[in-house]
Amino acid sequence: MLEKIKKEFGYEDLKLIISTFIIGFLVHGMVFYNKFATDDSMYSFYDSLNTVSLGRFFSVVTGFFSSFYDLPVVNGFLTLLYGGISVVLLCKIFKVEDFIVKVLIGAVFISFPVVTANFGYMHLADAYxxxxxxxxxxFYVFYCLEGNILIASLLLxxxxxxxxxxxxxxxxxxxxxxIKEIINGKDVRFLILKMLAYGVISLVMYMILMKLSLYIYNIELKTYQGVNELFTVSFYDLLSNLFHGYKVFFYYFIKVKPYNFSLFSFIGYLILATVGMKEVYNYVVCFKNHKYNSILLLVLLLLIPFASNVILIFSDIKTLFYHILMTHHYVLIVIFPLTFIKIKNIKLNNLVMLSTVLIVFNYFIVANVAYFNMQQKYEKSYALALRVIDRMEQTGCSLSESKVLFTTKLFGNPNTYFSQETSRSVTERLKGAEGNHILVTPFHFQQFAKHYIGIDLDIYTEDEIDGIVKQLNIKDMPQWPHKDSIQCIDNNTIVINFIGKQ
Structure with a gap:
């Protein structure tokens, strides 16, 4: 297999990696030379990435390549490098030969909005x-090299x-x-069986490695995002989730702004979709006698939304927050029509390439609006934290000897404390970049004060808040920023009221 790999890669692949890297740097450069804090990353200057309890046993290993520090330049460099190599492999999987098309695929892949969202959590970006x-x-080992299925399954x-x-x-x-094999006139029956075996073996290997990791660390799988109940939904919920999964698929490409920021990007998606459907139509017309393959082709097309949201469909959506980081694979849907570009039809090629450039430019704008909003969120949060701590120090209570009580989750309605976010709907659902502050809960305020202002606060936890609020006589406290919205009670408790009268 090593000999096959040596023959597969050449100078053009290196050029493609460099091209993808340069495009990625142009799109995301703003985030590499700044430190944008988000609600998760603000306290992750050093993170062991030990998420075994979430079933992510290999995350901790990925940190060995870049250190466990939140280093924008290092993590950004590795992210673009991994992305460039991924593009090379995708081009080989889809048998793309034209170098310009390869560069366009690289541009779409590395500028995709999910990559922008990942950079909102820079300490995890390279790992992801x-x-x-x-x-x-x-999949490259399984499909292109026809290598050992066990090696391919282990990688997955x-x-x-x-x-x-x-x-x-x-x-x-x-x-x-x-789909591409069928359009090219190949018999895929044996390949389908191999793919089923590949998938089953991969899942079995994952379960074994996960159980082994949990045993070694002597911990149990957490209930986070319903990961411990995956594939255990009832039949009724499965039917409901199935409809929801198809709805989410089209919703992201039509309604979610980071994916579809302007009319130009929407037109670009339509053109790419038309190219893909044209190939399907040509196959059905040219191979009328191959009814079995034509039916299979249509079934596979209908399964794309299902496959794209299979985790959502087989999860309890009451416990699953299906955010944009969980749609990274949608990039394959955008890339796939480009793999059908043929040198012969120059006019169509130019139209498809132009539409792809418009889509990439859309992603470029979204990325930079997102990074701009991250900066605004940090600065607004920093300014508010300074004001609050300054007022706390004026109450007469000693910060080092008092416990701080926030009367509820912080900023339930952010617009009460801040002006409307600058990015408007451009960063909608773009986790890490949406919203107009990063002080989500009392815990986040505590971490922000510790890491960015240098003050350690002892706070009441969210579970303790309701009981303490009832115990203390603070029903008539006015809301922030009123001068009496922060008070020292019994010389050992500082109360901050962000929600108004109780």
Whole structure:
């Protein structure tokens, strides 16, 4: 297999990696030379990435490549490098030959809004992209090298061990390559059986490695995001989730602003979709006698939304927050029509390439609006934290000897304390970049004060708040920023009222 790999890669692949890297740097450069704090990253200057209890046993290993520090330049460099290698493998999987098309695929892949969202959590960005690379490399070994299925399955299991959602990269690649094989007139029956075996073995390996990791660390799987109940939904919920999964698929491409920021990007999506459907139509017309393959082709097309949201469909959506980081595999849907570009039809090629450039420019704008809003969120939060702490020091209570009580979760209605966010709806659902502050809960205020202002606060936890509020006589306290909204009670408790009269 090593000999095959040596023959597969050449100078053009290196050029593609460099091209993807340069485009990625142009799109995301603003985040590499700034430190944008988000609600998760503000206290992650050093993070061991030990998320075994979430079923992500391989995350801790990914940190060895870049250190466990939150280093924008280092983590950003590795993210772009992993992304460039992923693009090379995708081009080989889809048998793309034209270098300009390869560069366009790289541009779409590295500027995709989910990559922007990942950079909102810089301490995890390189780990996440390595997880994506492992998933794509797994399918490359399975499909292109026809290598040992156990090696391919192990790579996919490790990818799932970084983030469970990367299983969907493997599933979608299976579907899309089957579609392309059928359009190229190939018999895919044996390939389908191999893919089923590949998927089953990968999941079994993941379960074994996850159980082993939990045993070694002597911990149990957490209930976070319903990860401990995946694939255990009832039949009724499954039907409901199925409809929801298809709805979410189209909603993201039509309604969610980071994906579809302008009319130009929407037109670009339509053109790419038209190219894909044209290939399907040509196959059905040219191969009328191949009814079995035509039906299979249509079934596979209908399964794309299902495969894209398979984790959502088989989860309890009451406990699952399906955010944009869990849609990274959607990038394959945008890339796939580009793989059908043929040199012969120059006019169509130019139209498709122009539409792709418009889509990438859309992603470029979204990324920079997102980074701008991250900066605004940090500065607004910093200014408010300084004001609050200054007022706390004027109450007469000693910060080092008093416990701080926030009367509720912080900023339930952010617009009460801040003006409307600058980014408007551009950063909608773009986790890490949406909203207009990062002080989400009392815990986040505590961490922000510690890491950015240098003050340690002892706070009441969210579970303690209701009981203490009832115990203390603070019903008539006015709301922040009133001069009496922060008070010292019994010389040992500082109360901050962000919600008004109780």
């Amino acid at each position: 992209m390595l997880g994506v690379l492992l998933s794509i490399a797994s 299991a490790l990818s799932i061990g970084v983030y469970q959602i990367y299983l969907v990269f493997g599933i979608l690649l299976c579907l899309l390559t089957l």
